[in-house]
Amino acid sequence: MKPVNQKAWLLVLPVVLCVAFSAILPLMTVVNYSVQDIISPERRVFVGTEWFKAVMRDDDLQGALLRQISFSLAVLAVEIPLGIALALSMPAKGWQASAVLVLVAISLLIPWNVVGTIWQIYGRTDIGLLGAALAKLGFDYSYTGNATHAWLTVLVMDVWHWTPLVALLCYAGLRAIPDAYYQAASIDGASKLAVFRYIQLPKLRGVLMIAVLLRFMDSFMIYTEPFVLTGGGPGNATTFLSQYLTQKAVGQFDLGPAAAFSLIYFLIILLLCFILYNWMQRVGTQDKESGHG
Amino acid sequence: MARIELDLAHAYKPNPRRDEDYALLPLKMTFENGGAYALLGPSGCGKTTLLNIVSGLVRPSQGKVLFDGVDVTARTPQQRNIAQVFQFPVIYDTMTVAENLAFPLRNRGVPADRIASRVGRVAEMLELSGQLDRRAAGLAADAKQKISLGRGLVREDVSAVLFDEPLTVIDPHLKWQLRRKLKQIHHELKLTLIYVTHDQVEALTFAEQVVVMTRGRAVQIGSASDLFERPQHTFVGHFIGSPGMNFLRATVVDREIEVAGRRVAAAGAALFAVDACTLGVRPEYVTLADVGAAGAVPAVVTQAQDIGTYWLVTGRVGAVNGDDGALVRARLAPNQAIPKAGDAVWFGIVGPHTCYYRDEQRIEGAVA
Numbered sequence: 001m002k003p004v005n006q007k008a009w010l011l012v013l014p015v016v017l018c019v020a021f022s023a024i025l026p027l028m029t030v031v032n033y034s035v036q037d038i039i040s041p042e043r044r045v046f047v048g049t050e051w052f053k054a055v056m057r058d059d060d061l062q063g064a065l066l067r068q069i070s071f072s073l074a075v076l077a078v079e080i081p082l083g084i085a086l087a088l089s090m091p092a093k094g095w096q097a098s099a100v101l102v103l104v105a106i107s108l109l110i111p112w113n114v115v116g117t118i119w120q121i122y123g124r125t126d127i128g129l130l131g132a133a134l135a136k137l138g139f140d141y142s143y144t145g146n147a148t149h150a151w152l153t154v155l156v157m158d159v160w161h162w163t164p165l166v167a168l169l170c171y172a173g174l175r176a177i178p179d180a181y182y183q184a185a186s187i188d189g190a191s192k193l194a195v196f197r198y199i200q201l202p203k204l205r206g207v208l209m210i211a212v213l214l215r216f217m218d219s220f221m222i223y224t225e226p227f228v229l230t231g232g233g234p235g236n237a238t239t240f241l242s243q244y245l246t247q248k249a250v251g252q253f254d255l256g257p258a259a260a261f262s263l264i265y266f267l268i269i270l271l272l273c274f275i276l277y278n279w280m281q282r283v284g285t286q287d288k289e290s291g292h293g
Numbered sequence: 294m295a296r297i298e299l300d301l302a303h304a305y306k307p308n309p310r311r312d313e314d315y316a317l318l319p320l321k322m323t324f325e326n327g328g329a330y331a332l333l334g335p336s337g338c339g340k341t342t343l344l345n346i347v348s349g350l351v352r353p354s355q356g357k358v359l360f361d362g363v364d365v366t367a368r369t370p371q372q373r374n375i376a377q378v379f380q381f382p383v384i385y386d387t388m389t390v391a392e393n394l395a396f397p398l399r400n401r402g403v404p405a406d407r408i409a410s411r412v413g414r415v416a417e418m419l420e421l422s423g424q425l426d427r428r429a430a431g432l433a434a435d436a437k438q439k440i441s442l443g444r445g446l447v448r449e450d451v452s453a454v455l456f457d458e459p460l461t462v463i464d465p466h467l468k469w470q471l472r473r474k475l476k477q478i479h480h481e482l483k484l485t486l487i488y489v490t491h492d493q494v495e496a497l498t499f500a501e502q503v504v505v506m507t508r509g510r511a512v513q514i515g516s517a518s519d520l521f522e523r524p525q526h527t528f529v530g531h532f533i534g535s536p537g538m539n540f541l542r543a544t545v546v547d548r549e550i551e552v553a554g555r556r557v558a559a560a561g562a563a564l565f566a567v568d569a570c571t572l573g574v575r576p577e578y579v580t581l582a583d584v585g586a587a588g589a590v591p592a593v594v595t596q597a598q599d600i601g602t603y604w605l606v607t608g609r610v611g612a613v614n615g616d617d618g619a620l621v622r623a624r625l626a627p628n629q630a631i632p633k634a635g636d637a638v639w640f641g642i643v644g645p646h647t648c649y650y651r652d653e654q655r656i657e658g659a660v661a
Contacts, residue, residue, distance in 0.1 A: 180379045180380075183383075186371065188397040188444060189401055190400050
């Protein structure tokens with residue numbers, strides 16, 4: 001018979017309590033809201049899955065979801081290649097390397113709302129460097145009036161804020177490649193492009209997967225910057241999912257639909273995490289598996 | 294293929310002043326076309342630096358490198374057309390074994406049918422034929438190193454193929470196989486091969502000419518028998534052989550060489566003007582001699598070990614009050630009476646294979 005030690009439950013208990021109070025209970029509150037129509041603090045009606053159905057049919061939400069997905073994909077499409085290019089062009093050693101590392105990391109240290117404020121001023125056509133310069137060059141630039149401009153400004157702001165993270169990850173990955181690979185490539189007569197394609201890129205796979213995961217999840221939950229910059233406007237142009245959720249929950253006080261939607265939002269992120277995590281695991285072990293065949 | 298001449302020195306630090314500042318002290322060396330060479334020496338002796346200078350990965354701080362009389366000092370490995378295999382396997386993870394082997398040829402725009410035949414040939418030589426379509430990343434370390442070797446050998450027009458301790462990661466029994474394979478490949482392809490190692494067995498079995506290096510200096514270049522029979526430098530005597538050469542302090546008195554108070558040989562012209570030298574004799578050439586025999590010295594046995602095919606007998610020679618003397622090791626065939634620890638014996642140390650040194654260099658004509 002296997003010895004059973006019930007003492008383990010006691011050791012796990014503090015963690016269970018912490019998680020219960022910090023995650024499970026709040027989540028259950030949300031679940032509670034999502035199936036009720038709260039008319040006033042005293043009057044509430046059980047409505048079942050009605051809010052979920054309503055939210056799924058909501059055009060605003062579908063628009064926000066579409067905007068969100070295209071924004072996150074655009075973030076990846078710009079930040080990943082740009083980060084790799086930046087990492088490749090950074091000096092490898094000497095004081096220049098330290099100096100460049102510090103310079104590149106600066107934007108990562110700035111809080112989200114400050115980033116929003118910086119760009120809000122930067123983009124103003126009367127006193128902002130970018131806005132004024134564009135206006136002088138004859139562009140009719142306005143992030144408050146033009147939906148495309150607003151969307152692009154939020155994208156550029158995110159690129160400015162977070163590309164350094166991708167660059168630093170790639171830089172660390174590049175420094176971990178042993179010199180012998182470059183020497184062998186030089187002996188084999190490989191061009192710069194071939195070195196990138198066959199040595200650097202494969203060796204960066206691990207850090208790139210982390211970068212993709214981080215940037216995708218992070219951009220999928222973007223809130224503060226567009227809130228500070230445009231407040232989600234003009235119109236709905238920069239209303240992403242969390243913005244939409246906040247408007248519903250705090251602005252209109254539609255607790256039921258907001259709760260139903262936050263559960264859906266939560267499930268979307270959980271699903272994406274699950275897919276990405278499994279994909280990373282599979283790609284990571286592929287080499288080892290093929291070694292046994 | 295090319296005849297490689299070196300006349301150079303190298304320091305990694307700027308403005309070297311003392312000998313210790315140099316990774317390679319000034320040296321002149323020639324690698325003949327089609328030869329098999331080994332650079333042998335302990336870690337940090339400069340052998341990898343020398344190899345990287347030949348390949349062009351390192352540019353010497355002084356002097357130049359000539360290939361067939363043409364100065365190639367400023368040229369890249371690619372321009373020199375060198376192939377080099379490194380200590381640890383370098384493979385291109387995303388490629389198959391065949392693509393890995395073809396890579397050096399593809400980069401040089403060799404036609405596809407030519408590539409296929411070369412890759413097939415090299416894979417056959419290295420017994421990789423069955424794995425050509427496998428992804429290289431999943432293979433074991435020795436298979437990966439075979440791929441690295443294969444990439445070094447796949448081009449036929451190379452000036453030389455350089456190996457930097459390529460068998461470090463290989464299992465001992467495979468080491469023998471691969472070493473034989475390399476020798477065979479050398480005979481077949483007639484390439485100039487330069488092989489860096491710290492393993493004397495590897496160097497002596499692989500190479501026709503072995504360059505023994507220590508502390509940034511090439512102290513002797515020669516065949517296995519040269520290095521064994523006539524070490525030009527005490528380091529060679531000490532480093533080659535297992536165990537290494539015995540060295541005994543000797544004085545020259547009245548044109549006679551004295552060891553431990555015994556006159557062992559008549560000094561030759563080269564020793565007339567000096568009063569001391571070092572006598573070197575390999576354990577293989579130390580004999581058990583009769584009491585008082587010519588060219589023999591008395592010793593007290595400190596240890597006798599059975600090493601399987603022979604006995605290794607260690608004796609202390611010249612121990613007098615306040616002087617520990619020196620240890621002499623003798624390799625004795627087991628078909629004779631082997632002395633035990635504590636026995637007093639006479640070791641014959643002078644013979645045709647005995648060498649004499651002064652300032653670590655061998656003296657020619659030391660005995661009459």
